[in-house]
Every structure is written in structure tokens, then in C-alpha cells.
Amino acid sequence: xxxxxxxxxxxxxxxxxxxxxxxxxxxxxxxxxxxxxxxxxxxxxxxxxxxxxxxxxxxxxxxxxxxxxxxxxxxxxxxxxxxxxxxxxxxxxxxxxxxxxxxxxxxxxxxxxxxxxxxxxxxxxxxxxxxxxxxxxxxxxxxxxxxxxxxxxxxxxxxxxxxx
Numbered sequence: 001x002x003x004x005x006x007x008x009x010x011x012x013x014x015x016x017x018x019x020x021x022x023x024x025x026x027x028x029x030x031x032x033x034x035x036x037x038x039x040x041x042x043x044x045x046x047x048x049x050x051x052x053x054x055x056x057x058x059x060x061x062x063x064x065x066x067x068x069x070x071x072x073x074x075x076x077x078x079x080x081x082x083x084x085x086x087x088x089x090x091x092x093x094x095x096x097x098x099x100x101x102x103x104x105x106x107x108x109x110x111x112x113x114x115x116x117x118x119x120x121x122x123x124x125x126x127x128x129x130x131x132x133x134x135x136x137x138x139x140x141x142x143x144x145x146x147x148x149x150x151x152x153x154x155x156x157x158x159x160x161x162x163x164x
Contacts, residue, residue, distance in 0.1 A: 005101040008122060008131060009080065012093040014061035017129040019122055024083055024134040028094045031077040035153070044146060047153050048079065048088055054153035055081070056146050060089040063137065064117065082134060087146065089137075100124065105131070 007022035034046030034057055043062035047054040057079060061067040078094040081087075104123040108130075119133035138146065 005099045006105065007097065007099050008129075009094060010096045010098055010124075010129060011060075011080070011091045012095055013064065013091050014066035015092075016061075016064075016066055017127060018060075018091075019129050019131045020080065020089075020134060021131070022097060025080055026083045027081040029079045029081065029088075031079055031090065044149065045090060047150070049157070050081075052157065053086075054150055054157060056087045056150050056153075058087055058089050058138075058146075060091050060137075063089075084134065085138075085143070086150065098124065 008019035009022055009025050009028070011018045011020065029048075032048060034048055035054065036046040043059045045057050045059050045062075048057055049055075059067075074092050076093045078091055079088040080091055080094060082089070100122050106121045106123065108118050108121050117132050117136050118130045119136075120131040122129040122131050
């Protein structure tokens with residue numbers, strides 16, 4: 001059967017409507033308590049213990065420069081776990097999963113890309129939504145630093161005795 005469009009998860013990121021391709025999203029979770037090691041800071045707000053593995057949690061609004069990095073999460077905050085990279089994004093709300101017709105997906109000019117992270121604009125009714133490119137959200141250097149901090153968190157967790 002031919003596809004009528006592309007699936008996106010619509011997000012509220014500090015009042016800015018954004019979307020991630022459905023294929024990039026593994027799971028959406030309510031915001032749990034996070035482990036905040038001393039090395040976390042800025043847009044890296046801590047780690048989620050997911051089955052004994054530390055998953056770095058990134059405040060997407062702070063990463064995109066839409067809100068200061070030290071803001072408290074709201075009542076409806078969600079974590080969006082990604083498929084490709086072992087991390088999660090904190091968003092103000094994961095609002096909806098929609099199929100966007102190909103005709104409603106428009107390319108963006110380079111100067112309107114939120115630090116190069118916007119791949120397209122989605123036209124949904126009277127709303128214009130930034131479709132984010134997950135592979136462009138973190139630079140290679142940022143990915144390396146987050147991976148190193150994740151490894152350190154995993155080693156700390158592994159050093160603790162198992163509980164019954």
C-alpha cells in the first residue's frame with residue numbers, strides 16, 4: 001500500500017511546536033526521577049536508569065536555546081527515548097502522533113533552522129511546526145562528551161553491589 005505521508009510525533013518545546021519523525025522515536029515516558037551526577041549540567045539534566053543502563057536526558061528546549069538550562073520541568077513533561085542514539089529528550093509535552101501529507105512538508109531556509117536542527121516545516125491546518133532532524137541535534141563533540149559521561153555513569157552503577 002502506498003504511503004499518504006510521513007508520521008511525526010508533535011512536541012511542545014518551550015512553547016515552540018516541534019516534531020520528530022516517528023521512526024526516530026522508540027518510546028515516550030512521563031518524567032521520572034533522574035540521577036543528576038556532578039558532571040551533568042547545561043542541557044544535560046541527568047540520567048534515566050533504564051533496566052540498569054544509564055540513559056542521558058537532554059533538555060531539548062535548553063539545547064535549542066529556547067529556554068534557560070536551569071528551568072524546572074512542567075507538570076506534563078515527557079521523555080522521548082530515541083531509537084538511533086542512546087539518549088532521551090525532555091520536552092514540555094509529547095502532544096500527538098500525526099501523519100503529515102507529503103504536500104504539507106516544506107523545506108526550510110538555512111537561516112530558519114534552529115541551529116541547523118530543523119529539516120522541514122510541517123503545515124498542519126493553520127500551524128507551522130518545525131520538523132527536527134534527530135541526527136543534527138547534537139554535534140559530534142557533544143555526542144562524544146555525552147557518551148563519555150554515560151560510560152562513567154554506567155561504571156559507577158556497575159560498581160555498586162546488586163540488591164536482592
